[in-house]
Amino acid sequence: MNHTRQPTMNRRTALRTTLATGALALAGCLSDDSAGETGSTFRIGGKWAPNRDPLDGGSQIRRLGVTEALVSVDDDANPAPGLATGWERPDDHRWEFPLREDVTFHDGASLDAAAAVESLHRTNASAAFEDVPIESIEAVDETTVGVETATPFSPLPAHLSRNEAVILSPESIEADDSIENPISAGPFAVDTFDPGAELRLERHDEYYGEEPAFEAVHYEVVDDDQTRRLKLENGEVEMARILPTETVAPLEETDGIDVYTPEIPRIRFLTFDTQTEPFDDERVRRAVSVAVDRDALTDSILDGVDDPAVGPFSPTITEWANPDLETDRYDPEQARTLLADAGWTIDGDTERETRTRDGTELAIECLTFDGRDLPLIAQVLQEQLAAVGIDLDVTTLEYATMVDRVGQEPFDVYLTSWGTLWYPDPDRLTDMFHSRAASLHHGYENDRVDTLLEEARGTDDHEARLERYHEVQSIVAEDVPIAVLTNYTNITATAASVSGYEPHPTESRIGLESIDLDAE
Amino acid sequence: MAALRPSTLVERGRTLLASRPLGRTNAAVRLGGAIAGVLVVFALVGPSVSPYDPTAQLLEARLEGPSLAHPLGTDALGRDIATRLAYGARVSLALAVAATLVRLVIGTTVGLLAATGGRLVDTVLMRLVDVQLAFPGLVLALVIAGVLGPSLRNVVIALSLVGWASYARVVRGSVLSIRERPFVRSAKLHGTPWHRLVRRHLLPHLVSPVLVLATLNVGTVVLAVAGLSYLGLGAQPPTPEWGTMIANGRNYLRAAPWIVTAPGVAIMLTVISFNLLGDGLRDALDPDHLEDRQRRRT
Numbered sequence: 001m002n003h004t005r006q007p008t009m010n011r012r013t014a015l016r017t018t019l020a021t022g023a024l025a026l027a028g029c030l031s032d033d034s035a036g037e038t039g040s041t042f043r044i045g046g047k048w049a050p051n052r053d054p055l056d057g058g059s060q061i062r063r064l065g066v067t068e069a070l071v072s073v074d075d076d077a078n079p080a081p082g083l084a085t086g087w088e089r090p091d092d093h094r095w096e097f098p099l100r101e102d103v104t105f106h107d108g109a110s111l112d113a114a115a116a117v118e119s120l121h122r123t124n125a126s127a128a129f130e131d132v133p134i135e136s137i138e139a140v141d142e143t144t145v146g147v148e149t150a151t152p153f154s155p156l157p158a159h160l161s162r163n164e165a166v167i168l169s170p171e172s173i174e175a176d177d178s179i180e181n182p183i184s185a186g187p188f189a190v191d192t193f194d195p196g197a198e199l200r201l202e203r204h205d206e207y208y209g210e211e212p213a214f215e216a217v218h219y220e221v222v223d224d225d226q227t228r229r230l231k232l233e234n235g236e237v238e239m240a241r242i243l244p245t246e247t248v249a250p251l252e253e254t255d256g257i258d259v260y261t262p263e264i265p266r267i268r269f270l271t272f273d274t275q276t277e278p279f280d281d282e283r284v285r286r287a288v289s290v291a292v293d294r295d296a297l298t299d300s301i302l303d304g305v306d307d308p309a310v311g312p313f314s315p316t317i318t319e320w321a322n323p324d325l326e327t328d329r330y331d332p333e334q335a336r337t338l339l340a341d342a343g344w345t346i347d348g349d350t351e352r353e354t355r356t357r358d359g360t361e362l363a364i365e366c367l368t369f370d371g372r373d374l375p376l377i378a379q380v381l382q383e384q385l386a387a388v389g390i391d392l393d394v395t396t397l398e399y400a401t402m403v404d405r406v407g408q409e410p411f412d413v414y415l416t417s418w419g420t421l422w423y424p425d426p427d428r429l430t431d432m433f434h435s436r437a438a439s440l441h442h443g444y445e446n447d448r449v450d451t452l453l454e455e456a457r458g459t460d461d462h463e464a465r466l467e468r469y470h471e472v473q474s475i476v477a478e479d480v481p482i483a484v485l486t487n488y489t490n491i492t493a494t495a496a497s498v499s500g501y502e503p504h505p506t507e508s509r510i511g512l513e514s515i516d517l518d519a520e
Numbered sequence: 521m522a523a524l525r526p527s528t529l530v531e532r533g534r535t536l537l538a539s540r541p542l543g544r545t546n547a548a549v550r551l552g553g554a555i556a557g558v559l560v561v562f563a564l565v566g567p568s569v570s571p572y573d574p575t576a577q578l579l580e581a582r583l584e585g586p587s588l589a590h591p592l593g594t595d596a597l598g599r600d601i602a603t604r605l606a607y608g609a610r611v612s613l614a615l616a617v618a619a620t621l622v623r624l625v626i627g628t629t630v631g632l633l634a635a636t637g638g639r640l641v642d643t644v645l646m647r648l649v650d651v652q653l654a655f656p657g658l659v660l661a662l663v664i665a666g667v668l669g670p671s672l673r674n675v676v677i678a679l680s681l682v683g684w685a686s687y688a689r690v691v692r693g694s695v696l697s698i699r700e701r702p703f704v705r706s707a708k709l710h711g712t713p714w715h716r717l718v719r720r721h722l723l724p725h726l727v728s729p730v731l732v733l734a735t736l737n738v739g740t741v742v743l744a745v746a747g748l749s750y751l752g753l754g755a756q757p758p759t760p761e762w763g764t765m766i767a768n769g770r771n772y773l774r775a776a777p778w779i780v781t782a783p784g785v786a787i788m789l790t791v792i793s794f795n796l797l798g799d800g801l802r803d804a805l806d807p808d809h810l811e812d813r814q815r816r817r818t
Contacts, residue, residue: 225771226770229774244771246771246772246775250774250775300597300598301579301596301597379597379757380597382757382758383576383597394756395756396752396756
């Protein structure tokens, strides 16, 4: 090989290039704080990246007020009028949704039944609506949408409030059925969209509701918790969302910052594989449940911000929560007795020794994913269960890997968190506990539970539903296919000058149109 | 056939060391050696001296700053960081040495085979080496560890599989040059069998370049193990491991900076010490390299 050097660049050229690049980079950094972002722009730092297509999980564009659905969710986590003024149920299978008549899409078209039906057809054909028994969606007249279900299905309005069921202008649905630019009828329209990085919105001047105080909204994806917090402290954003619990105390003491800690309908819980040893025995599941000191858990690593959970629903959020449920009282002695009854014994009398049955150790694997706090919670469980003779091995995976694994092969137990009202109807319990419809992988089967869930889904008698859902909660508290651990708090911090922010229980909206910045 | 006397290798190594003056590089070797020594002692003695269990949680004492009871503070679960650091040193150093040894054995074998096995073998093996060197080591290790699943054992496997190429190259190069030297030629002319030729005449000359490479490598591997564990592919809780400790402490950077500082500094010291040691050894064992450096300085 010929190694003669070709002088491609001399030192001076190199220096010039470096200087030029540096200057450009510097200019780039400076222009990031560009003027024009002040005053009438509201800046938000969030953890989650927004998606263009509501069917890919349209929660961010919904929360930010781009998209709206026929049905909204009120402050008590119940379905409420949205783009529809309400709903009627002429018979068991039929629903009618009269539309508001003053609604204009971001592209200037006005909302009519035909547009809503086209958008809902797309939703209904998607995997997200696979389990919703919709038979047909059609325009009854120019301003009424009619929906027919295959079976009597009371949770329908709740499903139509979901982020996937938002109404898009027919213009925004491309020929190949994809969404490039979500055009809906919310208070803000998409200005520029950089998935994974940021979303800029501009005010929709023809919004039918309250006119937003801001001309623009800038949502920035800031994955790192500490960076989000720093950005708020430095005044680079007015609102930082989904902060970790340990930031609550220091931020509350920081001048110029307000912290909001609303409880949301979300629980952290253990799901047992009730089909395989050792958790096919209800006593062993119960033993785990009572061996966990939930108060110690929430007081320590959750900084006293989250509370121990009593069941799938929190009574402070929704009336669907069974008020008679008692948290499994922390009782390690009872756990030891239950385990001994189930045949898992300790030979010696050493504390913390692993129990055995027929020579097999009570060693279980707990799968979890790298979500906030979960690995740390798993480690606390490890310690608490060791105290009653259970050897818990923690494996932390990525969320998708964990879900794949528990769906495909036997496991012992997995630790996860779930939104329990992400469509605002207690029929969510079907997702959790119905022997054939559940998307939790416990393999739990209880005919009474199945019957109650099916009956409650069919009737729209409020009292009858309440009674049935409460009973389901009592039964599963007895059978322990899952061990509920803690509730969940959404931590949002804003600059103190932000007024009018009211955290929403199911987070379906931030309510930007009601927010203002006080003059300083 | 006269078996190789076990002392031969050692003697050769010794003469090699003794015949080259350590000179001014002595300082680097000493400093590196001293730090590495302290770390090893810390790893060996620390766990038995500490009154704490590295995995025992004391939730009441979480996030406490350095104090007399906890010289390096406690972490988010109230565990003593100094104790975990000492146990973690065991894990990190043991894994690093293990992975390095495996790399060394694979690499040396491949290098020897390539240099002595004929043209076809050489071409095939060296292309393999090229392929491996074409990927950034850590990225490849990340993929392997990711596929195998998270555990310390898999981290060692991943790091062993990716790092041997540089050994193979060094060994092959050295053998190619040595094999033309008169003493090897004369040994060949005398009909010395292949295995004896390798053990008696080739291997001793490979000791110094491979030793230097391995020493430099230990630091890199410590860093790689910590990196993979930081990403969640290595040690699983509650195993104390430096990378995992940093990952766990990251969220508390503002409130409890000591959680990440201690393992961070430990990793830094380890890498520096092995680099100094390796650099020093190279200067001491490889006079050509030293002369070259001196020439460049003047």
